[in-house]
Amino acid sequence: MTMQVGLKVWRFNSRTGERELQEFEIAAPEEATLLDCLDIVKDQHDGTLAYRKSCRMMICGSCGMRMDGAAVLACKMRMYDIAQAGHVPVISAMGNLPIVKDLVVDMDPFWEKFNSVNPYLQPGYEEPPDGKENLITQERMNVIHKEALCINCGCCVSECNAMEADPLFTGPQALAKAMRFVGDPRDGQKLARLEKLNGEHGIWECTRCYFCTERCPKGVDPRDAIAKLGAESMKEGIDRDMGAKHAKWFVTSARTTGWLRETELVPKTQGVVAAIKQTRFALDLALKGKVPPPFPPHVAKDVKESRRLYDLVRDQGRDGYAGIVQGERALGRLSHGHGVGDQTLEEIYDRPGAYHRPFIADEEADA
Numbered sequence: 001m002t003m004q005v006g007l008k009v010w011r012f013n014s015r016t017g018e019r020e021l022q023e024f025e026i027a028a029p030e031e032a033t034l035l036d037c038l039d040i041v042k043d044q045h046d047g048t049l050a051y052r053k054s055c056r057m058m059i060c061g062s063c064g065m066r067m068d069g070a071a072v073l074a075c076k077m078r079m080y081d082i083a084q085a086g087h088v089p090v091i092s093a094m095g096n097l098p099i100v101k102d103l104v105v106d107m108d109p110f111w112e113k114f115n116s117v118n119p120y121l122q123p124g125y126e127e128p129p130d131g132k133e134n135l136i137t138q139e140r141m142n143v144i145h146k147e148a149l150c151i152n153c154g155c156c157v158s159e160c161n162a163m164e165a166d167p168l169f170t171g172p173q174a175l176a177k178a179m180r181f182v183g184d185p186r187d188g189q190k191l192a193r194l195e196k197l198n199g200e201h202g203i204w205e206c207t208r209c210y211f212c213t214e215r216c217p218k219g220v221d222p223r224d225a226i227a228k229l230g231a232e233s234m235k236e237g238i239d240r241d242m243g244a245k246h247a248k249w250f251v252t253s254a255r256t257t258g259w260l261r262e263t264e265l266v267p268k269t270q271g272v273v274a275a276i277k278q279t280r281f282a283l284d285l286a287l288k289g290k291v292p293p294p295f296p297p298h299v300a301k302d303v304k305e306s307r308r309l310y311d312l313v314r315d316q317g318r319d320g321y322a323g324i325v326q327g328e329r330a331l332g333r334l335s336h337g338h339g340v341g342d343q344t345l346e347e348i349y350d351r352p353g354a355y356h357r358p359f360i361a362d363e364e365a366d367a
């Protein structure tokens with residue numbers, strides 16, 4: 001059984017800088033993926049179309065590209081529903097990486113960042129007394145379970161808006177990889193790694209937009225990895241960055257008053273001098289009723305609840321990355337285009353907060 005599939009593909013010639021949106025109409029098997037469709041285009045319509053592929057089964061990470069503006073693995077993307085809805089998706093190269101030709105991007109900046117986090121184990125453990133295997137408990141491995149699933153496809157990097165603002169930002173893939181080794185009990189360089197990751201272009205540049213987590217085709221959840229790196233840094237006393245100070249103040253404020261005391265956020269995060277420089281701005285905000293008076297501090301009626309929560313987390317030792325491990329839940333969200341357990345695909349997509357991206361049947365993507 002075949003189906004008719006329409007595709008609009010952004011072609012790009014890096015020598016001339018020319019861009020052109022080219023439309024194709026092809027006949028493809030009903031089970032075809034986006035990658036299968038591109039193969040048909042290349043074989044039967046235009047042999048000059050450039051894209052990457054290798055494994056065709058979501059393992060090698062070669063076929064990252066954008067469909068309707070969101071990164072996908074072409075070999076994971078089934079086309080049946082899209083074709084049935086009469087939708088013609090727009091296919092383009094991944095974002096945040098220079099385009100070489102059509103859908104092929106230059107991965108050198110990606111690999112440079114990958115290498116910058118020393119993505120290999122630097123052993124720092126004692127030999128087991130029996131000289132045999134160094135066994136790690138499942139509980140400990142859960143800390144890095146998701147991070148170990150990365151296939152280096154670049155879909156997260158493509159969508160990272162912090163990287164758009166600062167191309168030198170280490171980025172979601174490299175940071176997820178860094179967490180894979182920071183959280184490995186066999187690694188001997190945890191503190192050195194955290195020190196480096198807290199520097200310029202490091203973990204605190206992340207804007208927490210969660211696009212990396214949304215687009216990762218393997219459930220790695222890079223934003224979660226970055227949160228773990230931040231929490232573990234603060235547990236180890238590495239908190240000199242403004243981002244760390246900001247996060248600390250949130251905790252202090254919630255614990256002491258049950259509210260976020262925004263008026264004190266700037267001096268606590270950026271320091272007194274920076275706060276004084278912003279006095280005029282603060283006064284303007286105050287005149288418009290946007291800044292509550294700092295004194296007396298507003299204390300929530302049920303502040304004891306907030307303090308109990310803080311004590312509970314502390315007493316259970318859930319500081320550092322131990323407070324953020326949620327690997328199994330994230331893996332449970334990974335559908336691979338079919339249902340998970342008893343849940344159908346429809347039930348998964350219809351849950352609150354789930355998105356059909358990149359394909360949205362009711363809305364045509366802007367060409």
Ligand code: SF4
Pocket residue numbers: 156159160161162163171172205206207208209210211212213222223226
């Ligand atoms: S959550 Fe952070 S790392 Fe992930 S895409 Fe957004 S800015 Fe980038």
Ligand code: SF4
Pocket residue numbers: 149150151152153154155156157172173176215216217218219220221222
């Ligand atoms: S974290 Fe996910 S999206 Fe990013 S490179 Fe790894 S597998 Fe791809």
Ligand code: FES
Pocket residue numbers: 052053054055056057058059060061062063064073074075076
């Ligand atoms: S071709 Fe290997 S991941 Fe798609």
